[in-house]
Amino acid sequence: MLARLAASRFNEIRQIFRQVFRPFPLPFFSLPFHITDFFFKLFGFPLSQPSRAFSTALNYHLDTPDNNPKLPWEFTEANQAKVKEILSHYPSNYKQSATIPLLDLAQQQHGGWLPVSAMDAVAKIVEVPPIRVYEVATFYSMFNRAKVGKYHLLVCGTTPCMIRGSRGIEEALLKHLGVKRNEVTPDGLFSVGEMECMGCCVNAPMITVADYSNGSEGYTYNYFEDVTPEKVVEIVEKLRKGEKPPHGTQNPRRIKSGPEGGNTTLLSEPKPPPCRDLDSC
Numbered sequence: 001m002l003a004r005l006a007a008s009r010f011n012e013i014r015q016i017f018r019q020v021f022r023p024f025p026l027p028f029f030s031l032p033f034h035i036t037d038f039f040f041k042l043f044g045f046p047l048s049q050p051s052r053a054f055s056t057a058l059n060y061h062l063d064t065p066d067n068n069p070k071l072p073w074e075f076t077e078a079n080q081a082k083v084k085e086i087l088s089h090y091p092s093n094y095k096q097s098a099t100i101p102l103l104d105l106a107q108q109q110h111g112g113w114l115p116v117s118a119m120d121a122v123a124k125i126v127e128v129p130p131i132r133v134y135e136v137a138t139f140y141s142m143f144n145r146a147k148v149g150k151y152h153l154l155v156c157g158t159t160p161c162m163i164r165g166s167r168g169i170e171e172a173l174l175k176h177l178g179v180k181r182n183e184v185t186p187d188g189l190f191s192v193g194e195m196e197c198m199g200c201c202v203n204a205p206m207i208t209v210a211d212y213s214n215g216s217e218g219y220t221y222n223y224f225e226d227v228t229p230e231k232v233v234e235i236v237e238k239l240r241k242g243e244k245p246p247h248g249t250q251n252p253r254r255i256k257s258g259p260e261g262g263n264t265t266l267l268s269e270p271k272p273p274p275c276r277d278l279d280s281c
Contacts, residue, residue, distance in 0.1 A: 061116060061134075061145070073117035079109055079216060083125060095126040099136050102126065103143055108216035112152055113144040141195045149184045149191035150213040151239050153232075157194045160201040165228075169205050170194065172229035176236060189240060200225055203249055207232060209239070222247035226254055 063069075075083055082105055090097040102125060106118040119137055123130040137143045144152070155161075155170045170181070173192045177185050184191045198206055203225030211220040224235060226249045238245040 063116075067115045067117075069116050069120055071115065071117045073110075073115060073121050075106070075121070076109060076216075079105055082216075087125075096128050096132065099126055099128075099133055100140075103133070103137055105216060107143060108212065108219040111215075112148040112150070112210065112212035113146055115145075141193070144193075146182065147184060148182075148193070148210075148212070149189050150211070151190050151236075152210040152212065153190065153192045153236070154195045154208040154210065155192065156196075156198045156204070156206050156208075158197040158201075161198075161205040164204040166205040168229050169207065169227060169232055173207075173232055173236065176233045190236065198223060203251075203254065207235075209235070209247075211239075225249045226251035 061067075083102065086098050086101045086105070087095060099122060102122045103114060103119070106122060107114050110118055114137055116134075119133045120130050123133040126133070137145065142154075153173055155166055155173070157166055157170075170192065174180065177190050177192065179185055179190070179192065182191060182193050195208070198208060200206055200223060205227055206223055206225040207227055209220075209222050209224065211218070211222070224232070224245070224247055227235075228250075231250050235245045
């Protein structure tokens with residue numbers, strides 16, 4: 001009896017493999033869904049497939065009318081001064097070190113996202129091939145390569161925040177705004193994304209609000225910590241009304257994450273290093 005069952009099972013497996021691999025052999029990691037479903041039935045667990053980075057809204061580029069390298073893009077006159085100030089922080093033969101702050105400035109100027117022509121402009125300034133700037137912009141989830149809302153809400157998705165309920169925070173935001181992740185509300189005000197660790201795990205869960213409503217001059221990037229599903233909805237509604245909700249911890253009982261009574265040190269800008277001629281250091 002057992003021998004017949006085993007023989008029957010083996011024959012089923014052989015027939016499936018014949019159907020699956022008849023056209024051409026595939027690498028094990030690129031098997032299509034119906035094959036992975038077969039492995040689930042055979043071994044009792046699903047076969048993992050490669051997936052897009054969870055925090056990335058767009059991991060490729062296609063030229064569109066509003067995002068292609070032929071469109072002219074340059075920093076505004078006011079931001080040109082900021083570009084010079086940023087470059088002054090680095091030796092002249094290490095301009096590429098300014099790639100991240102320049103991309104950040106470009107994103108602020110362009111309403112919260114980076115078109116490919118802005119990346120090309122940064123590459124020209126730091127004197128590197130454009131691909132080097134593309135590599136940076138595609139690596140960090142804080143750089144948006146698709147349009148976002150004037151208020152871009154980022155939910156921390158790393159382990160401490162996830163354990164403390166960040167998935168519920170995200171679901172509350174998406175449900176309240178009626179959008180999916182990385183979609184923009186019809187009025188253009190809000191979008192919701194996900195990013196990796198924000199570095200404030202002691203106050204998990206938390207979100208960041210990137211405010212692009214007033215361009216680079218009025219840009220703010222604030223943490224809202226110890227949030228709940230109800231609290232993030234409240235924050236959204238205050239932003240909708242044009243109010244500025246208090247950032248930082250949203251737990252009035254929280255005093256252990258910072259000095260009680262406020263800071264007693266680092267109350268002013270730090271002194272610069274003694275060597276200011278970077279090219280001679």
